[in-house]
Amino acid sequence: MQQNEPEAESMSSGDTAPSPAAEDPCGVQEGSEATQNGVAAEDSALPSSAEDSTNAVAFAEAEEATASNASKKNERLTAIGTMIAAIAAAIGLIFAGVTTLYSTLVSQDQLQESKDSNDEEKMLQAKKVNAWVDTDLIDKKNWTKFTQFIYVENRSADTVYAPVVYFGGGEVKKGGKGEEVTVFAIGRFLPACTRIKIASSLVVQRFRTANKSKVVSPPGSGVGINFYDTSGVAWDRFSGDRTSPPRIKEVEKIREVTDPWFGVWYLEEIRQVGVVTKADNCSTT
Structure with missing residues (x-):
């Protein structure tokens, strides 16, 4: 009876297996550090993705602003071109009117000179x-x-x-x-x-x-x-x-x-x- 007690004690003590942490405290620390590094990596990856998204939005907005500015510039250029064409057309009309008026006055002068010449010739005798x-x-x-x-x-x-x-x-x-x-x-x-x-x-x-x-x-x-x-x-x-x-x-x-x-x-x-x-x-x- 006395002999069996030590066995029981040894068995009872043997049933309690040592924990990995107890056996290798360094491994536990390394796992913990790896976990922390993974979390940190994930944390560092999240800001990068958000920054990329922000940059993409900013780039899209910049492209849209550039396109809008280009469109406005084209509209201004078109308006300026239309205005220049209208001014050129008005100048052309004015020039044509002046030319027509001048031709009319010249024709009237020629007709009057011809009439005066005919009257003078008619009155000669x-x-x-x-x-x-x-x-x-x-x-x-x-x-x-x-x-x-x-x-x-x-x-x-x-x-x-x-x-x-x-x-x-x-x-x-x-x-x-x-x-x-x-x-x-x-x-x-x-x-x-x-x-x-x-x-x-x-x-x-x-x-x-x-x-x-x-x-x-x-x-x-x-x-x-x-x-x-x-x-x-x-x-x-x-x-x-x-x-x-x-x-x-x-x-x-x-x-x-x-x-x-x-x-x-x-x-x-x-x-x-x-x-x-x-x-x-x-x-x-």
Whole structure:
């Protein structure tokens, strides 16, 4: 009995196996350190992943901001290009308008110059036909004897037709007073390069003899002439007087002679009572 007790004790003591930690304390420490290192590694890995995620978001945002800025820049460039194109188009329209206006003005000037040239050419012969009055000394020995003459002249190289000379004259009628224009004709035509000089008193006397009821006054300081040029255009040329300036204009028809029986003076008749000579400064063209 006493012998079995030690065995029991040894068995009981043998049933209690030694723990690894008790047997190898260094191994337990190493495991603990490995576990701690793994946890630390995991802890260190988590911040890296979060940083990568943050960086990815920031990069995406940066890319989005860059794309947005590029889009805005493109929009600005497009707007600037559109504005430049609009300005260029406006300048083109303005230039086209100015060019059109200039062309129109030039055309109008050319038309006006052409019209003026045509009018000048049309008036070329009419400007060389004239009538006027002047007072001349009729007696060189007596400086008090003057008389008034009517001059009619055609300095052109072509004949003018149906010339009539007119001047203002007084008319006295029974029961009242009035004014009329006295008109007399110089034949049927006035030859080229011809000047006629006739005393106005002869003209007045002739009308007075023909019309005893009228008192025809001598012309004042101005007379006029109507005629047809070689183209058949009727003209009125007035020499002017103290109240009216000289004029030349185209008219529809010439004036009618005051008295058809006594108001026509033919060249041969004028040669007998007046002077018919060659006109000075006669144009040959």
